[in-house]
Amino acid sequence: MTAKIAYGDVEVGTELPAQDFPVTRATLVQYAGASGDFNPIHWNEKFAKEVGLPDVIAHGMFTMAEAIRVVTDWTGDPAAVVEYGVRFTKPVVVPNDDQGATIEVSGKVAAKLDDNKVRVDLLVKSAGQKVLGMSRAVVQLA
Amino acid sequence: MALDQSFVGRSYPPTDPYEVGREKIREFAEAVGDTNPAYTDPEAAKALGHPDVIAPPTFVFSITFKAAGQVIQDPQLGLDYSRVVHGDQKFAYTRPVRAGDRLTVTSTIEAVKTMAGNDILDVRGEVHDEAGEHVVTAWTKLVARGLDAEEGQA
Numbered sequence: 561m562t563a564k565i566a567y568g569d570v571e572v573g574t575e576l577p578a579q580d581f582p583v584t585r586a587t588l589v590q591y592a593g594a595s596g597d598f599n600p601i602h603w604n605e606k607f608a609k610e611v612g613l614p615d616v617i618a619h620g621m622f623t624m625a626e627a628i629r630v631v632t633d634w635t636g637d638p639a640a641v642v643e644y645g646v647r648f649t650k651p652v653v654v655p656n657d658d659q660g661a662t663i664e665v666s667g668k669v670a671a672k673l674d675d676n677k678v679r680v681d682l683l684v685k686s687a688g689q690k691v692l693g694m695s696r697a698v699v700q701l702a
Numbered sequence: 703m704a705l706d707q708s709f710v711g712r713s714y715p716p717t718d719p720y721e722v723g724r725e726k727i728r729e730f731a732e733a734v735g736d737t738n739p740a741y742t743d744p745e746a747a748k749a750l751g752h753p754d755v756i757a758p759p760t761f762v763f764s765i766t767f768k769a770a771g772q773v774i775q776d777p778q779l780g781l782d783y784s785r786v787v788h789g790d791q792k793f794a795y796t797r798p799v800r801a802g803d804r805l806t807v808t809s810t811i812e813a814v815k816t817m818a819g820n821d822i823l824d825v826r827g828e829v830h831d832e833a834g835e836h837v838v839t840a841w842t843k844l845v846a847r848g849l850d851a852e853e854g855q856a
């Protein structure tokens with residue numbers, strides 16, 4: 561593990577570079593194939609509405625995968641992530657148009673831990689709403 | 703419907719090995735739009751100290767969730783899978799999953815609760831490699847929604 565960020569160079573409150581991740585219906589079809597999650601709420605609008613959703617929604621695990629990119633892009637080596645957890649609080653609704661939806665992710669160092677580890681808290685939003693809760697990673701820095 | 707509390711602590715037999723391939727990792731990385739070369743270029747991964755390309759942190763969920771299927775679909779437990787959504791997900795890594803791994807998953811029911819009309823099931827999946835070394839543990843909270851519940855998504 562060779563993180564490019566040094567423990568001594570961060571403080572509680574240090575912000576990670578924020579990123580926006582686009583997600584369209586095509587993204588969801590591709591993720592369904594790669595992950596093996598073919599639940600129709602992620603690609604079939606008729607089915608999604610029949611089960612009470614406003615429209616097709618992104619896979620929760622897709623949103624979780626995007627959110628941690630703010631951390632892995634920061635550290636360079638993805639192996640720096642030693643713990644990662646989220647709560648799925650609101651769906652990311654993906655309309656059937658050219659725009660789709662956007663997942664907005666920001667993060668900051670929330671605590672400095674032992675052994676050059678830090679806890680990073682992530683804020684993950686779409687359409688103005690927080691979509692993940694308790695979104696936290698423990699990260700091994702250099 | 704209240705789930706049977708006696709299932710707490712129950713473990714299921716380890717799964718048959720899942721062999722992690724470079725191209726499956728590439729497919730997953732492309733699907734999440736992540737261009738980190740550690741996922742696709744063995745030389746870039748080696749430069750970081752890994753013996754082969756590694757998988758993005760959430761890649762292993764496909765393997766642990768499939769393993770959790772034997773819990774979810776256990777007729778004796780009685781979970782209504784048609785109402786199940788994903789509540790929480792957590793991973794703790796000893797090392798990243800990498801190409802060439804042959805991974806087995808041992809699933810254990812950590813908790814069974816009924817809250818506000820929802821059935822809640824916590825499953826822990828311990829992932830080991832062919833040498834028996836721990837790779838990652840995945841905790842998955844599943845919620846079988848009551849008719850009035852709104853929180854959560856699949």
